Amino acid sequence: MLCAGGAAYAWFHQQVSGANDRVSPEIRVALTAEPSTTLVPAVEVPESPSAMNLLVLGSDHREGEDDEPSRSDTIILVHVDPGQDYLSLLSLPRDFRVDIPGYGLNKLNYAFAVGGAALTIKTVEQVTGVDIDHYIEVDFKAFRDIVDSLGGVYVDVDRRYYNDNPAYELIKLAPGYQLLHGEDALDYVRFRHDLNLDFGRMERQQTFLSAVKEQAMGWDLPFRLPGLVTSLFSNVATDLGANEILKLAYWAVGLSGENIRRIALTGAADELDGIAYVFVDDEALTEAVADFLTASRESAAASTGASGPSSTTTTAGVVPELDGIEVDVLNANGRKGEAAAAGELLGRLGATVVTVANAGRQAPETSVEYPSGMSEEAEQVAAALGVDALERNASLERVTVVLGEDFVLAGDHALPPSPDNIPSAGGWKKIAQMVPYAVRAPAYLPDGYFFVERMPPTGATYDIEVDGGTKPAFKMLYRLKENGRWTDQYMGITETTWHDAPAACEGREVRHDGVTYTIVGSRDKVERIWWKADGVLYWVSNTLSHLLSEAELLAVAQSMIYIPAE
Secondary structure (H helix, E strand, C coil), rough: CCHHHHHHHHHHHHHHHHHHHHCHHHHHHHCCCCCCCCCCCCCCCCCCCCCCEEEEEEEEECCCCCCCCCEEEEEEEEECCCCHHHHHHHEECCCEEEEEEEEEEECCHHHHHHHHHHHHHHHHHHHHHCCCCCCEEEEEHHHHHHHCCCEEEEEECCCCCEECCCCCCCCCCEEEEEECHHHHHHHHCCCCCCCCHHHHHHHHHHHHHHHHHHHHHCCHHHHHHHHHHHHHHHHEECCHHCCCCCCCCHHHHCHHHHEEEEEECCCEEEEEEEEEEECCHHHHHHCCCCCHHCCCCCCCCCCCCCCCCCCCCCCCCCCCCCCCEEEEEEECCCCCHHHHHHHHHHHHHHCCCEEEECCCCCCCEEEEEEECCCCHHHHHHHHHHHEEEEEEECCCCEEHHHHHHHHHCCCCHCCCCCCCCCCCHHHHHHHHHHHCEEEEECCCCCCCCCEEEEEEECCCCCCEECCCCEEEEEEEEEECHHHHHHHEEEEEEEEEECCCCCCCCEEEEECCEEEEEEECCCCCCCCEEEEEEEHHHHHHHHCCCCCCCCCHHHHHHCCEEEEEEC
């Protein structure tokens, strides 16, 4: 047994030595040198003997391109502090405009193209003031091989990714929780040609790393370890020794998600002299570095959960006088009884409600339309309902309220949630008729989020690849609209009978109405909230950039009601 263990360690040590041999003398010098200059004010952090900083570089070098210069596709600083049980990631934009020693102002990833990892280390140290102790470099082939050696990684893909233009990264990836193998995983972490630009890519890379960490405890390592080690150290360069790697891996796998901070440095994406850059001001950079180096001081008090969403339509403050105003109320969201309830509210405020009916169409946003000469009356009605959109319509006889998907009645007038009046009620009813297990739907959606897509687009469920078989699931996608424009930020709702999906990992637990909700992620960046009921695993996933707070995600989760398969 001892001989076998010793032989295994010797083999592992040999594999790591191969990766160490790829570290050039220039890189070792760069790692031992102190940062030459600091462009951000010095960040005061508590001394911690166990802390170290690593730079992870993902290069875009491809097989068959040995003579072609490479650039660093991924630039992530990692701060590990076993003494404080804290780990943080700071992703830097590859287009970040920085001063590269000896080359002047250029994109951060240009440093790798002209000076490799050594110059990248010097540049990152100079820009951030962070003293880098170790580095790891992974290229495309290594990434694919590592993922494949693990048997794939389960990722909750937030939206549909598709591009067939060979000028950019090709990708064809459906939304939904799925097992990503090497090539698809590489496409996922590299894609950046959407509204999120390089910032979205940084978030996806961190999401992928988080998924790897969540799933590591469940892997059959004795079976997978030889292939993983071979794939990893045959294509990776690092100065970390075998003992350091083993200790860090063991510690990181067992680290609570609450003790991991994920930071993506953002700035203004703009062009200068026809070249696209990301411009980051010193204040934002200083704040990001301070967060990166300092363990979170968030309150340890357990969350008590959200008591429910606040209404987007209120009559707080001065109540508008609607005496003498005639109003039609039309339902354009398909939720039964809502037009009548809105009419009742307007009637109590003095309006004469002439007509309550269906609009005969669907509208994402609520609006108040009015004929010529009645703009003042329309403004009063809009103020009473908390509606921003006003539109003149010469074909109307009187002020007309068109209730869209975003409409929420004031608390005292809100209808009790039911399968008939929740957002997208008709669509959820159709799903409940098709899906062969219990379906639940949200009675509350955060402001600005609208249903846009279901996975699968047709039929009941799609198949998740699980241990040679499959498990059924479906996902609902809600897209964020800001200032009248769609963003590429999506909240998701997933429902599956795969009770042991890695997404249902450990986290902080909250009890509400007899149900235990598990919150995954740190308090400032919640990944998802999951729970089990009716023999089904449900979860609500945050947007790619974690725009929704813990309270908002809890409000969505706790508002979910059963939809009968009538």
